[in-house]
Amino acid sequence: MNKPSSTLSNTVQRRKDRFIKTFASRSGFVREQGIYEKLKGSGLVPTMLSAQDGTIETQYEEGTNFYEFFLAAGNDPAKQAACFELFFSWYRRYRELTNISIGETDFRDFIVQGDSLMCLDLEHCRPGSAEEDVARLACMLALYPKGYTGAGLDSAKLFICVGSSYLNWHPETLAKAVPAAADSIEGTLGLKKHPGMALYLAAYFTTAGAVLAGGRSSRMHQDKRQMEVDGRTMLEASTSLVAAMPQRMVSVAKGEDVQFPGFETICDEREDIGPLEGIVRCLRVSRQPWTLFLTCDMPLLTDKLLRLFLSYPKEDADVFLFEAGGRIQTFPLLLRTENAVRALQEALDKDERKVQDALKNRLKVRRIRAEDFKDFAPRMLWNINTPEDYQEITK
Numbered sequence: 001m002n003k004p005s006s007t008l009s010n011t012v013q014r015r016k017d018r019f020i021k022t023f024a025s026r027s028g029f030v031r032e033q034g035i036y037e038k039l040k041g042s043g044l045v046p047t048m049l050s051a052q053d054g055t056i057e058t059q060y061e062e063g064t065n066f067y068e069f070f071l072a073a074g075n076d077p078a079k080q081a082a083c084f085e086l087f088f089s090w091y092r093r094y095r096e097l098t099n100i101s102i103g104e105t106d107f108r109d110f111i112v113q114g115d116s117l118m119c120l121d122l123e124h125c126r127p128g129s130a131e132e133d134v135a136r137l138a139c140m141l142a143l144y145p146k147g148y149t150g151a152g153l154d155s156a157k158l159f160i161c162v163g164s165s166y167l168n169w170h171p172e173t174l175a176k177a178v179p180a181a182a183d184s185i186e187g188t189l190g191l192k193k194h195p196g197m198a199l200y201l202a203a204y205f206t207t208a209g210a211v212l213a214g215g216r217s218s219r220m221h222q223d224k225r226q227m228e229v230d231g232r233t234m235l236e237a238s239t240s241l242v243a244a245m246p247q248r249m250v251s252v253a254k255g256e257d258v259q260f261p262g263f264e265t266i267c268d269e270r271e272d273i274g275p276l277e278g279i280v281r282c283l284r285v286s287r288q289p290w291t292l293f294l295t296c297d298m299p300l301l302t303d304k305l306l307r308l309f310l311s312y313p314k315e316d317a318d319v320f321l322f323e324a325g326g327r328i329q330t331f332p333l334l335l336r337t338e339n340a341v342r343a344l345q346e347a348l349d350k351d352e353r354k355v356q357d358a359l360k361n362r363l364k365v366r367r368i369r370a371e372d373f374k375d376f377a378p379r380m381l382w383n384i385n386t387p388e389d390y391q392e393i394t395k
Contacts, residue, residue, distance in 0.1 A: 009024035010022060010023050010024050010028070010123070014060055016060075017059065017060050018049065018057050018058070018059065018060055019046065019057070019058045019059070019060045019061075019120075020055060020056075020057050021055065021056050021057075021058075022054060022055045023054045023055070023056075023123075026054065028123050029051075029054045029055075029056065031122075031123065031125065031126070032056060032122045032123045032125075033048075033051045033056060035098060035100075035122045035125050036048040036051070036056070036058075036122065038097055038098050039094070039097055039098065042093065042097060043116065043118070044090060044093060044094055044097075044117075044118065044119060045058075045118060045119050045120075045122065046058040046059045046060070046061045046118065046120065047059040061111060061113070061118055061120070062111075062113075063111030063112050063113040063118065064111060064112045065108060065110075065111060065112075066083075066086075066087070066107050066108070066110035066111060066112055066117060067106075067107040067108045067110075069083060069112045070083045070107060075151055075154070077154075077158060080155060080158055081158060081161075081162050084158065084159050084162040084163065085162055085166075086112065086115070086116075086117050087107075087110070087117060088162060088163050088166035088167065089116075089117070089166070090110070090116070090117040090118075090119070091130075091133070091166070091167075092166050092167060094119075095130055095167075098125070100125055100126060100127050100128065101125065101126055101127065101128025101129065101130075101132055101133050102119075102124065102125050102133050103124035103125055103126045103128065103133075104124040104136075105119065105121055105122070105124045105125065106137065106140060107137070107140070109121040129169075129173060129177070130167055130169050131169050131170060131173040131174040131177045132177050132181070134159075134160065134163055134167070134169060134174060134177075135174055135177035135178045135180075135181040135205075136177075136181040136184075136185070137159065138156040138159050138160055138178070138181075138201065138205070139156065139178065139181040139182045139185050139198075139201070140185055141155040141156040141159055142155070142156035142182075142197075142201060143182065143185050143186065143189065143191065144185075144189070145189070146189075146191070147189075147191045147192070147194075148194060148197050153201070154244070156201060157201075157204055157205070157244035157245075158244050160204075160205045160244070160246055161243075161244040161245065161246055164246035164247070171205075171206040171246075171287075171288050171289050172206070172289055174202075174205055174206060175202040175203070175205065175206045175289070176202075178198055178201050178202035178205060179195065179198040179199065179202060182194075182197070182198035182201065183195075183198070196311045197311070199310075199311045199312075199313065200307050200308075200310050200311035203290065203310040203311065203314070204244075204245060204310060205246065206246070206288055206289055206290060207245055207246075207288055207289075207290040207291065207292050207310065207334070208245060208246070208247035208248070208249065208282070208286040208287065208288040208290070208291045208292070208337070209241070209242025209243075209245040209247070209248050209249070209291075209292050209294070210242075210248075210249040210250075210251055210266070210278075210279075210282040210286075210291060210292065210293050210294070211235070211238045211239050211242065211249070211250050211251065211263075211293075211294050211295070211296055212251045212275050212278045212279070212293060212294070212295045212296065212331075213225050213235055213238075213250050213251060213252055213258065213295075213296040214251055214252045214253035214256065214268055214275075214277075214278050219385045219386045220384075220385060220386060220387060220390070224296070224297055224384060224385075224390075225258075225296045225297075227384075227390060229299040229300075229384075229393060229394060230299070234296050234297055234298075234299045234384065235250075235260070235296045237298075237299040237301075238294045238295065238296050238298060238299070238301070239260060239263060241294060241301065241303055241306055242292060242294065243262065245288075245292070246287075246288060247264075247286065247287055247288055248262055248263045248264065249263060249264045249265075249266050249282050249285065249286075250263045250264070250265055250266065251266045251267075251268070251278035251279075251281060251282050252265060252266070252267055252268070252278075253267070253268050253271065254267055254268040254269065254270065254271050255267070264285065266278070266281050266282050266285055267281070268281060269281065273348070273353060274353045274354075274355075275295075275330075275355055276344060276347065276348060276352075276353050276354075276355050276358060277348065279293060279333075279335075279344060279355065280341065280344050280345050280348055283335065283337055283340055283341035283344065284341055284345075286337045286341075288337060289336065289337055289338070290314070290334060290335065290336060290337060291334075291335050291337045291340070292310070292332060292333070292334050292335075293331060293332065293333040293334075293335070294331060294332050295331050295383065297383050297384045297385065298331065298332075298381065298382065298383060298384070299384065299393070300379050300380050300381075300382055300393065301332065301380055301381065302380055304375070305370075305373060305376065305380050306332060308373050309322065309332060309334070309368060310334070312366070312368060314336075316364070316366065317336075317364045317365060317366035318335065318336040318339045318340060318343075318363040318364045318365070319333070319334070319335055319336070319340070319359050319363045319364065319365040319366065320333075320334040320365075320366050320368060321333060321334075321359075321365060321366070321367055321368070322367070322368055322369075322370045322381060323367040323368065323369050323370065324369075324370040324371065324376075324378060324381055325371075325378060328356060328367060329370070329381050330355050330356055331381075331383075333355075335363075336363075339363060340363060343358070343362035343363050344358055344359075344362070346362065347361075347362065379393070
């Protein structure tokens, strides 16, 4: 599929097997010519045949528009992931050869040819970071065409999840780039501003998700991880909430061999220490500035409630907890990784095993009133520990 007949005030036309672009500005011509030279022979862009007098001629390339290719994947995560893998394979090589941003270039500026991708518009490329590019494209997925939707948010999160295995970006830089990118795209599309959603995306993109699943289930008298609620196991319910985070972990007891697709298995080093052991082990492995902890026995926790939990500003605390009915809830638990790993390791070294005591004695804790959230119900934060609890939620 060829590009539209005009881009801004430039003019483009096709002549048989050639694509001819005449630039409105000298700077645009010089910039695009220089990038074509850097990418010569790479297969990432069409072959440049000539460049003179403000006009660039390239080989005409046939292919499927990448955005249409993505839309054809529907809401199938596996198909969407394959699309994003194709993009990041292109983008990683592009950055290696140019070390510059693609700027306002978007998914419509690419075509799919078999199992490879080719970019047809280089005029927007400019000095800039990979984090800026990734933030902008993720926000486009979340917002286009009419604002945030559940499907758009899922695609944006999956985009970041896939990209994290291709690029070594700086999470803090990405987090700062997301609100600016969202604000810019909201303005371009004429949408209402939603700064809380941008904060949520920035948080999700830079948080490692850990599910604590190492308890003995002694009160349940069977492995509660495998007990089903609404057609899926309780472990599956918890892992689904963090399945698109850039790093994902399942914490299990020492000696257990629990494998969950897409998750790292983190084993306790010592036995019978309690959840603090698993928390510290995961913090030591976390590569993200924040680490979110869930348990495997909270099957009624919703993505919406977790979204609101993550969207709180993070500048003034190391620990975020819910408070519901006047009581502090230990999970979900959000920790500033660098500060928490030192403080909680110290608690373990002193044989202090109660999670809430270790947190309040060593870190700055922020409580979030669960009742402040619309549609909150206390059962969303229930831990299912006994057969009676299980019967209550499944009857």
